[in-house]
Amino acid sequence: MSRIVLGVGASHSTLMNTNWDEVAHRDDARRFRAGLGEARELVEAARPDAVVVIGSNHFRGFFLDLMPAFTVGVAECVGSGESGTPGGPLPVDTDLARKLMWSLSDADFDAAFSLRLQVDHGITHALQYLLPDLDVPMVPVVMNMFAPPLPSLARCDAFGTVLRRAIESDGQDKRVLVVASGGLSHRLPWPKWFSAMSDDDRFLVEAWLNGRDSWKDYEVRRRQIIRAAEADINPEFDRRFLELLLEGDLSEIVAKSSAEIEEEAGNGAQEIRSWVAMSRALGAAKGRVLAYEPIDTWITGMAVAVLEPLPGT
Structure with a gap:
């Protein structure tokens, strides 16, 4: 049977690509990037045959005309290529992806699937820094994390259980890496789609609804809005989350509602x-935090952590 050999959680920020010169002198930014480098070395040592990447989509592949809670890419997958992230066709492990879809269906998950999935940095940022050669086939899993109502944390936890079962029952002998992309604490200047008030709010909702064939037309103003936002980071929340992750028990977090988060x-x-699902898929594991930095310039609590399955699990 196939097995999970490593789990990695990594925050993403396209500002690390487009505005690195602004922070290259800062110790916190360098420490975070070094954490990604250490994680990349661990990925190389784990020799994965496939990688499952769980992440979000920032309205460059999914839009308000159709927003599934969970989507698995089972065939063609294309990176948007925004802000210096990988663009164009990405390799997909179609066999493992289809196995995951069947396992989700058997577990009464009504997940969507796509034979032509477009992903943005919610998926590709992790690939760029952990698998820069893009030479390991992946299974992209996109969770709705920005257009409420969101799938509950408990549902995402259950997704991790099904993912583990799918990998272990695929009838293959693959070494599988599971990557969680995104977080930790940060506040984007994004409105609720049902309560847009300001001109910027209405512009963003329009972009999220009508951008399927023209998302690039909205990019300049979108980034201006994000760059103008003040950082709102909660290091106490982040450190508690990472502490629970290493303890192997995220039940305190999973019990929270979306509004509470x-x-x-x-x-x-x-x-x-994505981290909740990854952690559940790993099961009993030992973990390390390779970096945590609340980087105001990137408006995000930036973390890198790894989980390694305990022997015999």
Whole structure:
């Protein structure tokens, strides 16, 4: 049977690509990037045959005309290529992806699937820094983390259980890496789609609804809005989350509602759903935090952590 050999959680920020010169002199930014480098070395040592990447989509592949809670890419997958992230066709492990879809269906998950999935940095940022050669086939899993109502944290936890079962029952002998992309605490200047008030709010909702064939037309103003936002990071929340992750028990977090997460750690913290699913898929594991830095310039609590399955699990 196939097995999970390593789990990695990594925050993402396209500002690390487009505005690195602004922070290259700062110790916190260098420490975070060094943490990604250490994680990349661990990935190389784990020799994965496939990688499952769980992340979000920032309205460059999914839009308000159709927003599934969970989507698995089972065939063609294309990176948007925004802000210096990988663009164009990405390799997909179609066999493992289809196995995951069947396992989700058998577990009464009504997940969507796509034979032509477009992903943005919610998936590709992790690939760029952990698997820069893009030579390991992946299974992209996109969770809705920005357009409420969101899948509950408990549902994302259950997704991790099904993912583990799918990998272990695929009839293959693959070494599988599971990557969680996104988080931790941060607050984006994004409105609720049902309560847009300011001109910027209405512009963003229009972009999220009508951008399927023209998302690039909205990019300049979108980035201006994000760059103008003040950082709202909660290091206490982040450090507690990482502590629980290493303890192997995220039940304290999973019990929280989406509203509680947003109030405590910002709407961007909803991306911890990917970490919750990854942790559950790993099961009993030993973990390390390779970096945690609340980087105001990137408006995000930036973390890198790894989980290694305990022998015999």
